[in-house]
Amino acid sequence: EVQLVESGGGFVQPGGSLRLSCAASGFTFSSYAMSWVRQAPGRGLEWVSGITNSGGNTYYADSVKGRFTFSRDNSKNTLYLQMNSLRGDDTAVYYCAKRTSGRSGFDCWGQGTLVTVSS
Amino acid sequence: QSALTQPASVSGSPGQSITISCTGTSSDVGGYNHVSWYQQHPGKAPKLMIYDVSNRPSGVSSRFSGSKSGNTASLTISGLQAEDEADYYCSSYTSATTWVFGGGTKLTVL
Numbered sequence: 001e002v003q004l005v006e007s008g009g010g011f012v013q014p015g016g017s018l019r020l021s022c023a024a025s026g027f028t029f030s031s032y033a034m035s036w037v038r039q040a041p042g043r044g045l046e047w048v049s050g051i052t053n054s055g056g057n058t059y060y061a062d063s064v065k066g067r068f069t070f071s072r073d074n075s076k077n078t079l080y081l082q083m084n085s086l087r088g089d090d091t092a093v094y095y096c097a098k099r100t101s102g103r104s105g106f107d108c109w110g111q112g113t114l115v116t117v118s119s
Numbered sequence: 120q121s122a123l124t125q126p127a128s129v130s131g132s133p134g135q136s137i138t139i140s141c142t143g144t145s146s147d148v149g150g151y152n153h154v155s156w157y158q159q160h161p162g163k164a165p166k167l168m169i170y171d172v173s174n175r176p177s178g179v180s181s182r183f184s185g186s187k188s189g190n191t192a193s194l195t196i197s198g199l200q201a202e203d204e205a206d207y208y209c210s211s212y213t214s215a216t217t218w219v220f221g222g223g224t225k226l227t228v229l
Contacts, residue, residue: 037165037220095164100167100170102153103151103153104174105157105171107170108167109166
């Protein structure tokens with residue numbers, strides 16, 4: 001069974017940092033591109049960042065570019081999202097998502113981890 | 120990257136059909152056949168319902184179908200059932216090698 005489990009969320013003050021992790025199982029992790037998608041309370045989905053299967057290329061939404069860094073360790077089947085200079089509008093549930101082959105969509109999602117940025 | 124445009128809400132009675140639209144630009148919806156649709160029940164993670172405009176993943180009911188014309192994609196749900204009540208989001212790959220989601224549509228089954 002394909003499974004994604006996020007961790008690392010929590011409460012942080014504005015300007016602070018947090019690192020999210022996503023542990024993957026049930027599929028050949030190193031063969032698939034992955035993404036982070038977030039959802040602010042009561043709001044819609046927002047794509048945050050993507051990474052190729054090898055980790056050689058990363059892509060970011062303008063809203064997080066320069067502040068967030070997406071990486072992966074294929075030996076540990078784990079994704080990481082380093083979030084720096086956090087702001088109130090970064091408050092959201094963060095989901096890691098497995099991309100289908102190609103650019104078709106996201107066919108598996110974790111349960112999400114909540115990040116709250118507040119003073 | 121601006122969000123794709125979806126109606127905030129749609130409703131229908133059991134057994135009826137509804138259609139949710141998703142409007143983008145030539146840089147996303149209109150430029151690629153990589154439109155997907157997601158169903159999200161309250162407090163749950165999104166679930167992929169349609170990929171590449173009109174393809175259904177294994178296990179998704181044939182009552183769900185997708186299409187696209189120009190810069191607008193559509194999701195149709197036929198034979199509405201109570202369990203279809205949820206939020207629905209469209210998404211598209213973009214020319215900036217990113218993805219963009221729609222604002223979401225709340226489906227109410229009357």
